Amino acid sequence: MxxxxxxxxxxxxxxxxxxxxxxxxxxxxxxxxxxxxxxxxxxxxxxxxxxxxxxxSPRKSIRLVKQQDLISLQASDGSFDVTxxxxxxxxxxxxxxxxxxxxxxxxxxxxxxxxxVSVYSPSTNNAAKEGVxxxxxxxxxxxxxxxxxxxxxLNDPILRENFVNRVFAFHQWQVLAEQGLTVAALQAFHAKYKYLLMAHHPEKYRKLGPLVANIQGPHDKQGFDNYIKAFMEILRHNCSRKNHTNVLQHLQGYFKRDLSSQQRSELSERIHQYREGILPLLVPISLIQHYLREHPKQYLAQQAYLSPHPDKLKLRYSL
The missing domain is CATH 3.40.1360 (Dna Topoisomerase Vi A Subunit; Chain: A, domain 2)
Structure with a gap:
């Protein structure tokens, strides 16, 4: 599918x-x-x-007002409260x-x-940008x-891709949960997101493995809940060039017996240029996808990292 x-x-x-x-x-x-x-x-x-x-609409503007420890929602002129x-x-x-x-x-x-969000003090009418x-x-x-x-x-390219990554990944989890969670389904889901999780936070990714291993079966709701909570927490972290480079080098390793020395050198150079900020992430990713078409590898082909969202969104052009 x-x-x-x-x-x-x-x-x-x-x-x-x-x-x-x-x-x-x-x-x-x-x-x-x-x-x-x-x-x-x-x-x-x-x-x-x-x-x-x-x-x-139009209407009087409203604002957050803090009185002691309580936040209320009031008209800017104090004429009404809609909390x-x-x-x-x-x-x-x-x-x-x-x-x-x-x-x-x-x-x-x-x-x-x-x-x-600005939170106002009713006594001084001063605001602190500390609200939600x-x-x-x-x-x-x-x-x-x-x-x-x-x-x-969303105008920030890193935050933009992070959000879209999370939406597509969370949607996949929702589809999986609706179909019925099983240990096998969780293992496949975890395997698919391995390198994307590593790009977001490799240390926290390594802690996910024991959560998968300790799932007791399809009725272990707490185990599944613990997993997706940790999974989404990892994706909240923005990817860094260092983490992306680490993942790209892992992916490069899948082709060490397939590529000529010139091809291996070219891929290494593209990854290095990305690490140095000379090229966008799209360049080494595209080269890896090209080699994957020439030398199919099922495990690598299923990795969400290579295509976590539609290419048409062009989210990796400026990363």
Missing amino acids: NRFSSEKIAVGISSCLLGQEVRYDGGHKQSRFCRQELAEYFDFEPNCPEMAIGLG QKMLDYTQHRLPQLGHLSGYIVCAKSPSCGMER GLFTAELIKAYPLLPIEEDGR
Whole structure:
């Protein structure tokens, strides 16, 4: 089965990022990357918590306010408080989102922001960028494994690829879980993601092996839960050039008996040039894929590392 089949992956998104005019000023924050590129593979499910609780657009802006240890959601002029409305809405809405494989939220929003949202002091009216949007905070609590990212951070090529990697990997796990988890299925899944996990965090990857070995059987729910929790934690780490280079050298080893000395030298040079920042990751990856077509190796061909997401997204062009 093609991992990148015509069936799209369900991903939640702040409505304004798809161009819907739902912001407090009646405008939007359309993301070209989301709407024009990711939309080919993601079935976006838009949501605007502020519209959902009846605030309308345009509307008075709202903000997070901290009083002692409590965070509330209030109008910027203090004329109303919608904290309880937002909490009631999240309690109703979140149980409906268990099918999602990822979520993209609007940065700096007091309802949707993922990090560094301004939190105001009612006494001084000063703000500290230390908050999380009220809806997103509850989303993270309800679905701690769900890949979540902000639109602004997706402009960073490393963070962009990291998020897309996590969405596709988490979706594969969800498909596996729906089919029924078995020890054999887990072992195959773990083998497929070996080198991608190594690229993200080799030390933590090595600790995953014992988790797989200790699964007691298909009814060991805690064992499977422990595995996917550790798996997704590894993918949260950004890949480094050092880790990518290490993985590329491992992959190179599969061809040591197949390639001529000139070909081996060329591949080594491309890997070195990537390590030095002269070439993007795509170059040595493409060369390895070329040699893999000439010298098929089943274990290597199944590795998610070589194609963790559709090539058409061009996410490795600038890594």
